[in-house]
Amino acid sequence: MSMTRLKLPAFYTSPMAQVVLVGITCFATVGMFVAVSNLGAGGTQDVILYDVSQGVLYGTFALAGLVSGAINNILGPRLTLFFGSLGYVLYVGSLWCFQTQRTRWFPIFAGAVVGFTAALLWSAQGSIMMSYPLEKDKGKAFGIFWAIFQFGSFIGSVIALAINIKDGSLGAVSNSTYTAFVIIIFVGIASSFLVLPPNRVIRSDGTVVKIETVTKIREEFLGMVSLLKDWRTLALLPMFFAADYFYAYQGAINAGMFDGPTRTLNATLEGAGAIIGALFIGFVVLDNKWLARRTRGYLGLATLVILEIVIWAVTLSWQVTFDRADAAALKTAGKLINYRDDSYAGKGILFFFFYFADACYQAVAYWIMSALTNEPFTLARFAGLYKAMQSAGIAGSFGMDATSTPYLNEHLATWCIMLVSFPFAFLVIRTVKETNYEAEKVVYVDTTKESAIEDGIRGENARKHSAEKVPNKTEVVESIADM
Template sequence: MVEFKLPTWYTTPMAQVVLVGITCFATVGMFSAVSNLGAGGLSDITLSDTSQGVLYGTFAITGLVSGGISNLLGPRLTLFLGTLGYALYVGSLWCYQTQGTGWFVILAGAILGVSAALLWSAQGAIMMSYPLEKDKGKAFAIFWAIFQLGAFIGSIIALAINIESGGLSAVSTSTYIAFLVIIFIGVASAWLILPPNRVVRSDGTIVKLEAFSKPHEEVVGMIRLFKDWRMLALVPMFFASNYFYAYQGSINTNMFDGPTRALNATLEGAGAIVGALMIGYFCLDLKFLRRRTRGLLGLAVVTVLVVIVWAVSLSWQVTFTRADVSDANRINYHDANYKGKGALFFFYYFSDACYQALAYWIMSALTNDPFKLARYAGLYKALQSAGSAGSFGMDAVSTPFLNEHLASWILMLASIPLAYLVLRTVKETNYGDEKMVYVDDLKHGAAEEGAADAPATRTESIEKGSVSDRAEDTPRPLVASA
């Protein structure tokens, strides 16, 4: 029998991060892109808010167990199942536009909530556990930039159509077909993802020898998760991390005309990409700073952004209420009063990317175990979605804009001191506390089979902090510890 060996580059952590980024670009990104085109739920704000509320409600419930499901099924099958809901939801928007089936949009939102929880748990585990500790900020930056590129491209298309026609009330059948083709390519791409026992870091270590977890291990793992004070301290940060989307989307929809909404969405996408790259490469992974210092620097950056961006937003928000919303009062990007608004939407998503990056980085600094990180990611997305469900519910009942603004801002500010307490516990490295398995120390075929009983031959211990800056070209340092 001829043995097929995967290319070395394909089994590297960053290759897998790029692949999962492409999967999310083609599914989540296209879902965001088609929403930006003004069709489906977006032609009816109440329906849109209702479907989004249902989506995030089911997302929150499923997220509590999605990490365990991902560990049992493996990242490949979990991602595949997780992507299917996006195809269904985009199909429901198309159906609503042609048939007026609002109920289908809501049902598809509920199903998407379940599948999205699976996708994001698997994605989080891959992004946070596969790379070396010194590359986890860059891993987020690469993933987030690729993922957000989908929404960015969709918003550019919407902007071009709006500028040419002066508006966009519907999306053509051919456009929907094009988006669905891309989404199904994303669904298929999930099968390119490798399980942790097939991924080899540049220092020669395998991410984790076991390919799958066991049900009883997940039960115990979930109990420990809810007993971990650090996870409890991060609850406000998790809850607040998407809460502001409903407010920002409502402001964009109500206060601006079609072309300007598309322009704002384009600026949002650009802000998300730039923000992720900036904090990932130039803050969280700075080589000359110790790991805890990098985390505290990231927290300082996020704090400054949250204070400044939302203070500027408040200065604008106090000048209008929902009673001022009308077609006659909508702002166009040519108007004098649009000045500064585009920059605000850019920095909304610039700061959002930094906030999300910090949350993921803190979780990934607590452990390198992909099974634990899948549970962390599931809890993160569950609480994040619970916050989103609440915020879309607020907007659906026409809560005053100022109340939505203050709720979003206060939640983020309240999360910062608790995140600081967790950051104080971050070690310089977790390598000394976790079992390190080297691929060339395993019995033949053990890694591919996910054998849990094939130990590394070396068990040298390291002192804490001695391997935090292992070079990429180091072939195999003597680092293995039970």
């Protein structure tokens, strides 16, 4: 017997509404984490400690990402998002505690905790963003989510800038900045309960995202094995690994070359770049209604390749003018670059485009995954694997930085890894079909008994109900996982 549930308004059960809600959760949790990270060494000004904590965080993230998709599919997205968001408040609190009490172990411990919880959050987020929307809206879904999420980083940086700009000699983040971050993160944790399970989400064409709301451990194991046996998954691993390898390098030069107020300004520019880049690539390129699906993939990849070549070539022209010794000398002399200095000209634009290109990179990676299937359980596993490999790359980059690797070596390693991954991504895009609807059958809400949807009965039973009611619709063609 099914429990009577409150009938939800149509706009709330739409895929885009759910994407927006997940964006709000990430806006207030991951966004604040990114804002703190972009303040230079996480606001601690202790680059070595920050690198160690980040290495632990992303090392744990890499391991947890291998199973986080399965956990999401077993628990459901709402609980997974809730548990996934808890680690961020602990991590920001640990940085605050270090600044006031000098407890060096706390950021490292918190890094390990948030590495696990972040894997949960991003698997749930990836599954929702990639499988709930219609195929024609997946680029837009990324653009909307990423813009909202990065707006958290942008607002957090603006808060820090407004508070800290009064003191041009600022060396550390103020207590009031940390207080603002923690309050916003708690709001994000609460917002995770607004997200609906897939069986309550109905697309604009009347299809249900998925009747089954959870799966079993054995099914998850076999599903991950099947995913890893696909050559396209293996071909995407280099792109996954390279996705955020630049984090350590970009953070190191931000902390090493700029004073406190200018670091917050750079972080604000990064947030703006990410927002604009996500909306551009999602709406203008990947969901361009005038182009065939595979052509949009080619165009998105070409846009990304051009951006990465130009941005990193410009960065190289600046990088060859200084090294770590020069950065240390500037800090000792109290002559770190300030936004009022003539030497700052152009560097703010570079930080803007670091994250403009990053948004395009993330968009293309997610678009490729979501173009291979619409099935939400599969996409949750894909999202977990993506974040696992991405985190392994980030952990490696922070490991390089923690050993004081020359800036130039970090730059070249970051750039080369990205460039090597692009041909493999091209090969995968070549296999993209115009639609996956014909291969992945779905259920229309008007041909399925309401109790079947509310109770989340198994797909076989749901299809039986559908066939009994409308025999001529047994071959429906909308993806069961267009999140």
